[in-house]
Amino acid sequence: MISKVVGDNHKAIAITANLLIDSNGNKFGKSTGGGSLW
Numbered sequence: 001m002i003s004k005v006v007g008d009n010h011k012a013i014a015i016t017a018n019l020l021i022d023s024n025g026n027k028f029g030k031s032t033g034g035g036s037l038w
Contacts, residue, residue, distance in 0.1 A: 020028040 022028065
């Protein structure tokens with residue numbers, strides 16, 4: 001998809017990270033209804 005948009009001379013880089021969870025296994029984030037993560 002990137003080569004179609006910007007051409008064949010560009011490379012794509014991706015970074016992934018594990019889901020942030022608390023000690024009970026509940027996820028952090030905006031969708032949890034709790035306070036702000038940051």
